[in-house]
Amino acid sequence: MNCEEFWKIYEDSGITPEGEDHLLDCPGCRKELRAEKVLMNIVQNLPEHEAPDTLWARIEGALPNKQIVEERERPNFDSIIHYIRGMFTYLQAVPFKPVCAACVIMLMSILATRYYYTRPLSPEDRLLKQDEIAYELEQKEQDYIAAIDKLSKLVENKKSSIDPELYDLYREKIALLDDYILQCRDALEQNESNTNVRTYLALAYKEKAETLQEMYELIN
Amino acid sequence: MENSAISQPLDIVERCKQGDRHSYKELYDLCKNRVYSTAIRLLGNAQDAEDAVQETFIKVFKNIHMFRGDSSVFTWIYRISVNICIEHMRKKKNVPYHDSLDDTEGDPVVVADTQNPVTARLIIEKEIEQLPEGFKTVFVLHTIEGFKHREIADILDISEGTSKSQLAAAKSRLREQLLPYLEVIQNEL
Ligand SMILES: [Zn+2]
Numbered sequence: 001m002n003c004e005e006f007w008k009i010y011e012d013s014g015i016t017p018e019g020e021d022h023l024l025d026c027p028g029c030r031k032e033l034r035a036e037k038v039l040m041n042i043v044q045n046l047p048e049h050e051a052p053d054t055l056w057a058r059i060e061g062a063l064p065n066k067q068i069v070e071e072r073e074r075p076n077f078d079s080i081i082h083y084i085r086g087m088f089t090y091l092q093a094v095p096f097k098p099v100c101a102a103c104v105i106m107l108m109s110i111l112a113t114r115y116y117y118t119r120p121l122s123p124e125d126r127l128l129k130q131d132e133i134a135y136e137l138e139q140k141e142q143d144y145i146a147a148i149d150k151l152s153k154l155v156e157n158k159k160s161s162i163d164p165e166l167y168d169l170y171r172e173k174i175a176l177l178d179d180y181i182l183q184c185r186d187a188l189e190q191n192e193s194n195t196n197v198r199t200y201l202a203l204a205y206k207e208k209a210e211t212l213q214e215m216y217e218l219i220n
Numbered sequence: 221m222e223n224s225a226i227s228q229p230l231d232i233v234e235r236c237k238q239g240d241r242h243s244y245k246e247l248y249d250l251c252k253n254r255v256y257s258t259a260i261r262l263l264g265n266a267q268d269a270e271d272a273v274q275e276t277f278i279k280v281f282k283n284i285h286m287f288r289g290d291s292s293v294f295t296w297i298y299r300i301s302v303n304i305c306i307e308h309m310r311k312k313k314n315v316p317y318h319d320s321l322d323d324t325e326g327d328p329v330v331v332a333d334t335q336n337p338v339t340a341r342l343i344i345e346k347e348i349e350q351l352p353e354g355f356k357t358v359f360v361l362h363t364i365e366g367f368k369h370r371e372i373a374d375i376l377d378i379s380e381g382t383s384k385s386q387l388a389a390a391k392s393r394l395r396e397q398l399l400p401y402l403e404v405i406q407n408e409l
Contacts, residue, residue, distance in 0.1 A: 007388065007392065008388070011384065011387070011388045011391075012384075031399065031402070032395050032396075032399070034402060035395040035396075035398040035399055035402055036391070036395055038398060038402065039344065039391065039394055039395060039398060040363070042341055042344045043344060043348075043363050043364055044363075044364075046341065046344075046345070046364060048253050048254070048257045049253065049256050049257040049260045049269075050253055050256070051252040051253055051255070051256035051273060052266075052270065055252070055256070055270055055273060055274065056245065056248060056252075058270070058274050059248065059273075059274050059277045059278060060241075060244075060245075062274060062278055063244075063278060063281060
């Protein structure tokens with residue numbers, strides 16, 4: 001056994017009988033073994049450092065304040081869509097019931113209301129903002145309506161290639177969305193500048209366009 | 221110091237996932253000293269260690285929802301903290317390094333100082349600090365913090381074999397550094 005082998009075996013299994021023999025013949029390893037014992041003695045008795053008391057305050061201060069963030073940041077359009085899509089995905093897995101439909105509509109109303117009312121605006125700002133949002137939403141509506149028309153035709157032509165059970169589920173979802181779109185249109189006739197309703201409407205259109213897109217992708 | 225012996229406070233983790241600030245503090249209190257000690261040993265000074273601990277816990281709380289319970293929450297936290305320390309060590313390499321112990325490098329004054337009972341410890345701490353990054357990390361985690369090679373492999377994303385060979389190399393180097401001071405240090409112990 002040479003010195004290198006001695007230390008390799010020492011790390012795995014300590015001092016073996018062969019190791020003892022090597023030590024008897026090797027003053028270098030004997031001295032190094034003393035160093036090893038000193039090293040381990042000191043290292044294993046090193047005190048644990050105590051984290052300073054002020055450190056938690058620093059950490060806590062650097063954590064994002066959840067409530068402030070929620071008040072300041074207006075949830076964006078896409079995240080609302082994401083919630084609603086998640087809800088629909090869930091609903092697809094269970095038979096549709098009127099109560100589910102009511103839940104979705106309630107959810108949409110809550111989210112859309114939150115979307116608009118999370119940040120207080122001055123009356124002037126609010127009017128300006130409403131105009132901006134209304135314009136933006138109307139553009140979106142037009143885009144979605146065009147997409148829906150196109151996709152509806154494409155899907156209608158090849159609907160027989162979708163699994164009938166799945167097709168029925170999609171039909172029910174679209175029927176629900178159509179119903180919802182009608183309600184929004186009625187509400188808009190009462191008050192054309194109701195930005196909340198416009199928001200729900202755009203969400204419903206977007207959801208419908210994406211549902212049709214999904215159906216179209218299933219066919220192809 | 222046996223990491224595996226600590227039971228996993230899953231309920232605290234669950235409450236943290238729900239954003240409960242009191243549970244954040246509870247989880248912090250459970251591992252703050254160990255995370256801080258490791259940071260001090262790896263980074264060599266309190267200022268850098270505090271920064272690393274702060275960064276660690278902010279990352280822990282930000283990503284707590286991603287903790288799936290595949291390993292102990294402590295191993296998960298130490299993995300984050302050690303990786304942050306390694307990043308700091310790499311950044312530090314690019315700036316000229318000075319600290320109080322550095323002044324004594326290669327200076328026989330160190331031997332004279334061994335009359336002071338804390339000097340043996342200081343020599344070792346200084347030598348550990350000067351180990352190359354990989355050796356130092358494995359040595360600190362295994363020998364001082366009591367992690368097993370399997371856990372170190374997991375934390376550092378290396379093989380158990382690499383962890384073992386880096387430890388052997390680190391110890392060999394430390395022993396070698398200790399030899400000139402051996403007589404004085406042994407009298408001290
Ligand atoms: Zn030998």
